[in-house]
Amino acid sequence: MTARRLLALAASLSMAGMVVTTTSAPGTARTVDDRCVQQRGPIPVHALAAASRSGCSLVGRIVVDGRVSVVVPPSGMSVSGDGIGVHGDVRGLTVANTGTTVRAIRGAHGTAGGWYLAPITSTTTTSTLGTMTSGRAGSPPACKDRTFHLEHHKWRSGLRYRVNLSKMPRRYHKLVVTRQIQVANGNMRKGRNTCGKPRLRTPASHYLGHTSKRPNIRAAGPTCGKPNTRNVVGFGNLPGGLLGWTCFWYYNSGRIAGTDILLDTGANMTTHLPRNCANKWDFEGVVTHEWGHAYGLAHTGSGHAHLTMQHLLAPCSTYARTLGLGDWLGMNKMYGHRR
Numbered sequence: 001m002t003a004r005r006l007l008a009l010a011a012s013l014s015m016a017g018m019v020v021t022t023t024s025a026p027g028t029a030r031t032v033d034d035r036c037v038q039q040r041g042p043i044p045v046h047a048l049a050a051a052s053r054s055g056c057s058l059v060g061r062i063v064v065d066g067r068v069s070v071v072v073p074p075s076g077m078s079v080s081g082d083g084i085g086v087h088g089d090v091r092g093l094t095v096a097n098t099g100t101t102v103r104a105i106r107g108a109h110g111t112a113g114g115w116y117l118a119p120i121t122s123t124t125t126t127s128t129l130g131t132m133t134s135g136r137a138g139s140p141p142a143c144k145d146r147t148f149h150l151e152h153h154k155w156r157s158g159l160r161y162r163v164n165l166s167k168m169p170r171r172y173h174k175l176v177v178t179r180q181i182q183v184a185n186g187n188m189r190k191g192r193n194t195c196g197k198p199r200l201r202t203p204a205s206h207y208l209g210h211t212s213k214r215p216n217i218r219a220a221g222p223t224c225g226k227p228n229t230r231n232v233v234g235f236g237n238l239p240g241g242l243l244g245w246t247c248f249w250y251y252n253s254g255r256i257a258g259t260d261i262l263l264d265t266g267a268n269m270t271t272h273l274p275r276n277c278a279n280k281w282d283f284e285g286v287v288t289h290e291w292g293h294a295y296g297l298a299h300t301g302s303g304h305a306h307l308t309m310q311h312l313l314a315p316c317s318t319y320a321r322t323l324g325l326g327d328w329l330g331m332n333k334m335y336g337h338r339r
C-alpha cells in the first residue's frame with residue numbers, strides 16, 4: 001500500500017470518527033435512527049429543551065431566537081453572539097452543549113426575560129418589562145457607574161487576530177480602519193479610561209495582518225457558525241440597526257476557543273466624526289465595545305449609557321473608546337491590573 005493510500009485510509013477513518021461523534025446523542029452513544037436524520041432544520045429556541053431530550057445529536061444544528069441564531073457546538077463547548085446597536089430588538093444568544101444537554105440562554109446577563117433595545121434618542125421606553133431609562137441623561141457618569149456583567153470565558157494566553165477587508169465599504173481607508181481596529185483592541189485590553197484607573201494585565205494581543213478568511217458569522221441573522229480557532233475582524237451587512245456583532249466559542253471550563261467580529265457596512269459608522277454630526281457612530285468606539293465581548297464582558301443592560309458595554313451606542317461621540325468605571329471593573333475582575 002502506498003503512502004498516498006495510507007493517508008486516504010487515515011482520512012476516511014477520521015471521517016468515520018467524526019460521523020460517530022457528530023451523530024451520537026448528547027451523553028449517550030446510541031445509534032442514529034431515521035427520526036434523527038430527518039430533523040436537520042433550524043430549532044426555535046423554545047423547542048430546544050424538547051429537542052435536547054429527543055436523544056438525537058444537535059451538534060451542527062442551528063438554534064434560532066428571533067432573527068439571531070447560533071450553530072450548536074460540540075460537547076463541552078458553548079457559543080455566544082452579542083452585538084451593539086442603534087435601535088431594534090436584537091438580543092444576544094448563548095447555546096451551551098454540556099454533553100448531556102444542549103441549552104440556550106437568551107438575551108443573557110442581568111435582566112430576567114431578556115433585554116429590550118430602544119432608540120438611543122428616547123429617554124424612557126415603556127416595554128413589557130416596565131419603564132426603563134435608555135437615554136444618556138438618566139445614566140450615572142462614566143466614572144461613577146460600577147455596573148458590569150461578565151460572559152463565561154476569558155483569555156489565558158495571547159489573542160492572535162487578523163483583519164479581513166474584503167467587504168469593507170469604499171468610503172473607508174484601509175490603513176485607518178486597520179489602525180482603529182488595533183487601537184480599539186488596546187483600549188479594551190489595557191483598560192484605557194479617564195477615571196484614573198491603572199492599566200490592566202490582560203494577556204497580550206497579536207495583530208497578524210490581513211486575511212482572506214472571513215469571520216465565521218453570517219451577517220443575516222446574525223448567525224454564529226461552527227467553532228473555529230481563527231480570530232477574524234471583518235465587515236458585513238448587519239440587520240436591524242446593528243453596528244457590530246461578536247461571536248465567541250469557548251469550552252465549558254471557560255477557556256476560549258476563538259472569537260470573530262463583524263462590523264456593519266452601512267453608512268452609519270465613520271472613522272472620523274464630522275463637525276456637524278448627526279446620526280453618525282464612531283467606528284473605533286464600536287470596535288472597542290466588540291473587543292469587550294471578545295475579552296469576556298457582557299452587556300450592562302439599559303440605564304448605563306456612559307459605559308462602553310451598554311448595548312446601545314449614542315451617536316456623534318467617541319466616549320466608547322475609553323472604558324467607564326464598570327467596564328474597567330469587569331475587565332479587572334477577569335484580568336487584574338498593574339500595580
Ligand SMILES: [Zn+2]
Pocket residue numbers: 082083084289290293299310311
Ligand atoms: Zn454588545
